[in-house]
Amino acid sequence: MEGRILHLNGYNSKKRIPKTICSFVNHSTIIKMPVQKKKEVKKVTTNVLHEMKVSGEKISMLTAYDYTMAKIVDHAGIDVILVGDSASNVMAGHETTLPITLDQMIYHASSVVRAVDRALIVVDLPFGSYQGNSKEALNSAIKIMKESGAHAVKLEGGREIKESIERILTAGIPVMGHLGLTPQSIYKFGTYNVRAKEEDEALRLLEDAKILEKAGCFALVLEKIPAKLAEKVAKEIAIPVIGIGAGGGVDGQVLVFHDMVGLNNEFNPRFLRRYLNLFEEITGAVGNYIKDVKSKDFPNANEQY
Numbered sequence: 001m002e003g004r005i006l007h008l009n010g011y012n013s014k015k016r017i018p019k020t021i022c023s024f025v026n027h028s029t030i031i032k033m034p035v036q037k038k039k040e041v042k043k044v045t046t047n048v049l050h051e052m053k054v055s056g057e058k059i060s061m062l063t064a065y066d067y068t069m070a071k072i073v074d075h076a077g078i079d080v081i082l083v084g085d086s087a088s089n090v091m092a093g094h095e096t097t098l099p100i101t102l103d104q105m106i107y108h109a110s111s112v113v114r115a116v117d118r119a120l121i122v123v124d125l126p127f128g129s130y131q132g133n134s135k136e137a138l139n140s141a142i143k144i145m146k147e148s149g150a151h152a153v154k155l156e157g158g159r160e161i162k163e164s165i166e167r168i169l170t171a172g173i174p175v176m177g178h179l180g181l182t183p184q185s186i187y188k189f190g191t192y193n194v195r196a197k198e199e200d201e202a203l204r205l206l207e208d209a210k211i212l213e214k215a216g217c218f219a220l221v222l223e224k225i226p227a228k229l230a231e232k233v234a235k236e237i238a239i240p241v242i243g244i245g246a247g248g249g250v251d252g253q254v255l256v257f258h259d260m261v262g263l264n265n266e267f268n269p270r271f272l273r274r275y276l277n278l279f280e281e282i283t284g285a286v287g288n289y290i291k292d293v294k295s296k297d298f299p300n301a302n303e304q305y
């Protein structure tokens, strides 16, 4: 049997020990505590994602922004967790992703990192933390990696951020790209409509995808573009392409966790598949709790000391 030795005097005697053992030890006793062997997990790395693309296995990716949700999502077996700047919308209630700061992203990312055993954790560089110049981009990426313990960063944009991507990569930080609908540029585009429907924008997106691949991105997110174009991009580049509202011809899918479990019932784009209706479920549960408190049904005799 595996055992962890506890010295039951001084500092270690403060450790919590099951009552059954405590009852027959004195302060200088050494006991062997049974320890559950942690299951070996094969961690998802950027290489694993590449192998998945080659073998044709689809990549699953979801957002998470806190410890509890990340624990559930990782436990369920997700391949990639994105600590998205969509936290600005779903966690903080902002209208856009622009207000979230680097320190706020680090807070979310470090909560997620503490929960996860298996998934690859990618963190969005927030608006304003990388667009200035490549040195600023590198500093922001290093700060995120150092202070959160995440595994990679994601940046929105094409050729205009090539130099920043290359510079971040010189520090050994893996970079995921993001093209199509790029929410940090919402005020430039003016709407959240489907992107790259016209031929010139589609051609530019394909060129940008190739530029990001050549710059060294390990994967690419394509958001809200025609399925045919997304499939073409996935065929023409060797890195995994993960889509959101980009059809089934890509190498994987990503959704915002809160949308996918129906915590948010106000966002209903065509690409969203809802697996639960937690808004309704939780509203019902809270309603029942209120009713039980008001009627003095809670707590009952078994729910008190």
Ligand code: KIV
Pocket: 063, 082, 083, 084, 085, 086, 087, 124, 221, 223, 244, 254, 256
């Ligand atoms: O921030 C986010 O959640 C994202 C996904 C929509 C890809 O970037």
